[in-house]
Amino acid sequence: MAIVYQRSKGLTDVETHYCPGCTHGIIHRLVAETLEELDILGKTIGVAPVGCSVFAYDYFNCDMQEAAHGRAPAVATGIKRVLPDKVVFTYQGDGDLAAIGTGEITHAAMRGENITTIFVNNAIYGMTGGQMAPTTLVGQRATTAPLGREKSHAGSPIRIAELLATLDGAAYIERVTVTSPANVMRAKRAIRKAFELQLEGRGFTMIEVLSTCPTNWGLTPVKALEWLNENMIPVFPLGVYKDITKEEA
């Protein structure tokens, strides 16, 4: 009998704590598969954020560090500068990366820090119970925006991929999602490309993944996927925002 699907070697057998239908799990698997396929699990150090994916240090089957809220890119910088031949990645939510950690991610990108960031954008603070994130859509309800985000009060969502793509140090930046098998395949290719460029020493790479939070959006897993497609993608268009390999061609 042929095995067509099994747990990636890049994941430990610890059961994750993610809510049913949360796409954090799919994104974990894509990163894990990539590390396995590139045969770099033994030379990779991951950095977990503060957010729903805080326990990522228990799930990825490689050396891991847990960073303070938003500081993962600084922690990753410290690791990479000491161990330039190793592969270093951060896995961060949108509160972690786009609010409290905007300084750290921006300067890591500016320096062309040779690390890969997996940026999970679910337009909300998941772990703390659905408060407004900088990525929350205008009109979207959150526990700290009970009537919906108001532009005149809280501004409009921050587009991190576009922002970081303006920096010379960024080598590859793409926004993807995981709402359909085709999108999952595309996300996988993007993540793989980011790690490959890191292995080539090309500089900072970030894959922004639009992700669901059925629990705090108050939607079923299927409805959450639909809501993401219909509402998030128009505000956060998918696509490649920076690719130095194309610029050189």
Place this chain on the structure above:
Amino acid sequence: MAKELWKGNEAIAEAAIRAGCRCYFGYPITPQSEIPEYMSLHMPKAGGVFLQSESEIAAINMVYGASGAGARVMTSSSSPGVSLKQEGISYMCGAELPGVIVNVMRGGPGLGTIQPAQGDYFQATRGGGNGDYRLIVFAPANIQEVVDLMQEAFELADQYRMPVMMLLDGMIGQMMEPIEWKKPPVSPDDLPAKPWATTGTKEGRAPNIINSLFIDPEACNVHNQRLEEKYRRVIENEQRYETNDTDGAEVIFVAYGTPARLARAAAGLLEKEGIKAGVFRPVTVWPYPYEALHEVAIQDSVKVVVTVEMSTGQMVDDVRIGVNGVKPVSFIGQAGGVIPTPREVANAALKALGR
């Protein structure tokens, strides 16, 4: 060996490199900017890492990452910058990461002044970050002592897996003194192995995890109790202090850093006036040498204990704990970059004696 003239800040940077430190992250701030400046030139020459970070928050978190990756690593700053490092220091303590943090203190609160002060004593010894944690805090009083202690600072950090702070006032960072390099330089290759570091599993061992999260209350309590037990070992073994002419003295000055030198001068003034005065100087302000101070204060000859600080009175709390009521404790200090003169210090003692 011949003596060399060194500026405090540059000496501390060179001493770190000689102690086998090959990794520095920092952000400019007066009066310590000579440390990153020196490091930017000499760390790469020694084959190490120098990086100017975007903030002190980033710097301490880079230290966290580098330390977790096994490096002998340091950062430096001055008071407002050290405030920003408190988050990272707490996380390093929680994750049991070694590292050296230099604070060349200036006047506060807030932006304060760039002149020397000692207003960060509480922050250094009581912890400015969250949670139950401690730092080993060295408070050298001259540049020779700064360079002598630097190697020990890194060694203790590794031994106990905790951050060590070098607490200097701006005077010591900025002045020049003749020093001797007494200890041979340490090669990073000769440092003890760190099997806990995240250097990649090579798929030959289970993953190493650097972490301070213990979500289960029982587990978090166990973690805290284990840390506390470690801190108790530090208290037992790592207290350092110096006494000058304290035997049979009538007045005991207690001071660390620059004020300890002023206190020596003040004791000289009192001597001329027929009053025997000595100086008790803690070299570690955590762990604080309470018992040693108590032994000195309890002598029959001692009438008063006078604490001298470049602050409005912070270490005096520890002096009171050490003296524990056996003798009256008084305080003389100036803050915000004003330094008390030896005459003022001597007069404070005379006043305490009721003369």
